[in-house]
Amino acid sequence: MSQILGLYNYWIVILLMMAGFYNVIARGNLIKKLIGLNIFQTSVFLLYISMGKVEGGTAPIVAEGMATYSNPLPHVLILTAIVVGIATTSVGLSLVIRIREAYDTIEEDEIQQLDEGP
Amino acid sequence: MSPTTAIIAACLLPLCGAPLIALLGRRENLRDAVTVLIAVATFATVCTLVPAVTAGARPSVHLIEIFPNLALVFQVEPLGMLFALVASGLWIATSIYAFGYMRGHHEENQTRFFFFFAVAISAALGAAFSGNMLTLFFCYEVLTLSTYPLVTHHRSEEAKAAGRIYMGILLSTSIGFLLLAMIATYHIAGTLAFVPGGILTGRASEWIIGVLLLLYAFGTGKAALMPFHRWLPSAMVAPTPVSALLHAVAVVKTGVFTIVKIVVYIFGIDLLAETGAGTYLTYVACITILGGSLIAMTKDNLKARLAYSTISQLSYIVLGAALANNWGIIGASMHIAMHAFGKITLFFCAGAIMVALHKTEISDMKGIGRQMPFTMGAFLIASLSIIGLPPLGGAWSKWYLVLAGLEAEHYIAVGTLLLSSLLNIAYLMPVAVNAFFYPAPEGSHGRQEAPLACVLPLLFTALGSLILFFYPGPLLDLCRQIGR
């Protein structure tokens, strides 16, 4: 029981991760893949932030009468990771735009056919 | 010149000469003169080493250390001395011959030809002077690579196919087996130095020694042991001087030289004799000797017949090494020289016939003795030397090999040597005999010898075979010291 109560948070986060991961590897639409990637990454962020939480703690900003703060380090790491995520997304989307212009489609299998064709 | 400088100079002279030859490419006469000059200089340099080595000195040069306890080392010992003398001496003859042949035959890209030729000689000398297995391996591979452009000189489809077989067999055996054997030896012995008496004694089981010897023997693809002999006949598409020097002297002799060297200095003949690990190699050699001869008899193309003859003769040397006694080593090392003189003459003759009469098939050569008396005379002499009849050099080496067989009580080897001599007669003599005992072919008009530059060298090498019978002393002195 304590196991379940203590870990359910992580399990749900892992489920989310896998939903995103599945979207990336199983779908053929280039935009959909990026959406999946976003979900995957955001879920990893949730994992990090979950581990930084301290029971009964508060946001790590010094305030009167507060003694317990949650761990600020995962927050910092994830701030960086979020930025990396949006950077990747924007580059990915620019690529999708260019691919659409070059192939007139954003479906993986159609692009493959066009490349293998004459 | 100090011995160490001489070693370096001998290896570097041809190598540094090569770019010079390439630079002079447009001025043919100058280029050819330079080539001969370098050849002579190289030979002279090699000769300066002889007295010291005969006297028992083993001059050496340590270059850079490549792996822990494993450097590039050059060291002159009698076997290498012998091989270096043969290779550099015959280079002079071949260079002169090549001018006649290449011009007479109107070959293209002569500069490239002479360039790689010089590199190949450099590699052969490097191999001769190698002080450890790694150095030998380096030179061995450089030789393979530098002769590839020579073998495929014509750039035809046929040359390409031959080149594939050449590179394929030589590189795959050397990388596949030889390198593996070397690394295993290094792992076992911690060194790859050539040490009289070998480096493996007491370090490996009989079984491992047997496997290593197998890897070394077949890894040295240039020794053309069956079944890895295919490259040699196919490489005959090359211009004849290439066949002559590289496939009667430098390349194939590097192969058998490597085997003798390994037997003497890596395993040590005592180790091989005690363990009997080399016995199976004698059988392989016997099979190759007989197989090569038998196939040679079926070939009508003169160069192809000579090629198979070479395969057969090379295994004499392997056999001598595999018998693992002193007579065997002496016979084997002498045969390196004797066979070189005989076989190069035969190839020179084949080329001369091609240049003068444009004939390549033996059946077309009836009666040509009247058109080319000198050439065919030399051919006869060389044939007799290969067969091993006195008064020609080949008799000595065969004599020692038979002695070795008797001492090892290996009567199959003795029988093979004798049978093979008969086969040699059967495939070599008809060429000379038919040339002289048939009337000149119709439409021929008297003498039609190849250019002087072709004829002179072949007379010289034929004479060499003769001289070596009467004055084998210095050679024997060298051979006796091997492994001491």
Next chain:
Amino acid sequence: MIAAHLPILQIILPLLAAPICVLIRPQKFVWPFVLIVSWATLGLAAMMLNQVLLSGPISYALGGWEAPWGIEYRVDLLNAFVILLVALIGAVVLTYAPESVKREIDGDRQPYFYAAFLLCLTGLLGICITGDAFNVFVFLEISSLSTYGLISLGRDRRALTAAYNYLILGTIGATFILIGIGLMYMMTGTLNMADLASRLQGVNHTRTIQVAFAFLSVGLTLKLALFPLHIWLPNAYTYAPSVVTAFIAATATKVSVYVFLRFVFTIFGADFAFGTMHIDYLLLPLALAGIFVASAVAIYQSNLKRLLAYSSVAQIGYIMLGISFGTITGLTAGIVHLFNHALMKGALFLAVGSIFLRINSVQLDDLSGLGKRLPVTSFAFVLAGLGLIGVPLTVGFISKWYLLLAAIEAGWWPVAVLVLISSLMALVYIWRFVETAYFRPVPDDAPPVSEAPLLMQIPMWLLIALAIGLGVQTSLTAGIAQRAALWLLAGAP
């Protein structure tokens, strides 16, 4: 001041130069500026290696905050060596670049191209130098993002899809790495590598750490393109601009291998990786399979760049094979081949770039008689190719020697034989070029061409000279690799 701040200057120099590139006017000054920066970076790398050789590992506390609280740079022999490699390839490729870039990239994009190139260089250097696990991730992303952009600049539209696929797979890899780092952090509370290494000892029996190890391994093998996670690589190398291919092929995967070494040996420790996790059971077969499959595929390629790309996958197999033995000799083989392969592949791709500049194609069918049309470049290609086969007197031979020695030492005779057989496959694919260039006639309608300009020849030949010279003078490469291997196995960071 330079000596004390060497590690940070190593990174800051190219990093600072990147935004300046965007600002420089007129744009024709961008390349000379970048050139100076790249060679200065190389100089710093050489100084740093020298310093490490003389006085041992260097530690640099960024922001002045000491190790577990702040980010630390930690330079030991291994990363100083890899940094030197990356800086060297960067400088050489940038010297080579202008003509090729003019040909393959639109004029007004060039300054941005150079900026992105510098960022990629910075990213790779940053990955190598840092002693902080999370910082690795950040710089990994800098190099990856710029790489995606650089690859997409290829002329063929397939460059776009190649970059996109690399982006997706690369991000998955990076996210796996992020998960792995997160789990390690969770169990230890630290991100500093040395601190991690000591604190992991207490918790490495936990399932969490085992999973962290698995995720890091998978993420890194994806980035370093170990078979079968190499699928992003062939297209990326084939369709990227020549200069980019040369740089990335020679450095990016190598840096990932370095990170792999760092995580597996320094942080987790060989005992854990090999004793508990048995990483060799997975690595060895995959490396061998990669060598054979990729070599076999390379043989049948008709595009020279693609051929070399598959060859890269095979060569990565060799590196990982050496590592999978987990012995000193094996690691030496891996590290030395990491360096050597970079030299050879760099040279080969630079040669391909020169060919493309003049012939405008890298299809083997269009290269008939190239030996006559571009003799110097063809010869360069053949020389570098010989190294790939492992011919003696080239660096390839040194790598192969150590690899075989490692296999035999470990008692893996069959592996040694397989390695030898596979080098013959390299012979086959290199010989396809030789036969095309030297045995097929020059097409009748082929316009006369001249060799690539000197500015491209010199860097190419410099790499080839190194690929041959370091095959003889091995104390610089194999000597350092061996010492680095000793340190890695001793477990001390």
Next chain:
Amino acid sequence: MSNFISDISLQINLVDIVLLTILIVVAVAVIRVRDLFEAVVLLGIFSLLSACIFTTLDAVDVAFTEAAVGAGISTVLFLATLTLTAREEKAQYSHSWSGFIVCTLTGGALIYGTLDMPHFGDPDAPIHQHVAPRYIVESPEEIGVPNMVTSVLASYRGYDTLGETTVIFTAGLTVLLLLRRDRRSHNRIASPPTAETTDRRGSHVMHHAMVLRVMSKLFIPLILLFALYVQFHGDFGPGGGFQAGVIFAAAFVLYALIYGVEAAQRVAPPARVQVFVALGLLLYIGTGLASLFAGGNFLEYKVLAHEASHGEHIGILFIELGVGITVAAVIINTFFYFAGRGRA
């Protein structure tokens, strides 16, 4: 167990469970919907919900950023891409078994890994015992900034943040490399806007949206002001250079959406914006170098002033400014490129 399941935590757990459940529903919905527009909107919702969870987990800075980036910028970029590409995913829906297996394996491995994890919220977890305590206990003194996230981000791990800024710069550069028109076609885009080009972006609809135009004129200055507040108040509350940059850029994006990209480009000429992209990063590096020249290590702000904490303040101020400038400029630029690219 009774140790840490108090009433309050149960309450939080409940909120948590509800939010996480909705997240799962959204994630599954994203997989299932065919319409990409819906998927993008759902993704925005996903981000917003995550931001809520971040808040419940005390990560206010992260929540702020996730809301601004995930729900804001990322959605705008996705939508801009959709208008340039296609809205529908291809009709046939096939279930990928191999993908499913890979995911199951990966997820299974992760769940296996959780079994030895310290429990959620456990104050005795190693993560709370090592390294972090110093940030919590000493940073208010050492750095003099109440927001520990800012302290760690800007000072202890300021170098990571430099890397982060470089990532942004790299992304901006890469987008530029990808979407910049080469000179020939570039002229066409840069030509003065005709009725036709303006119409194509659909912005003519906005011409008539009087309410929007008026409201935006009112709002944009406020947004800019808020951005400045976030920029300079990051030391005390949630926020900082990154968030401020995003908000600042949002004002321009809003302006562009309502008045058209061309109008926005007149206000912020792309060439000028590009300069700022580089300047922000240079400011950051410059701050680091300044401490180098002042005798400290790279990014060691302490040496920038006589008093250590004062130096820290100066350093953090400048680097946050650098981050803000680069972020704002990159986002504005990226948006310009996305929106300014017509269908080819």
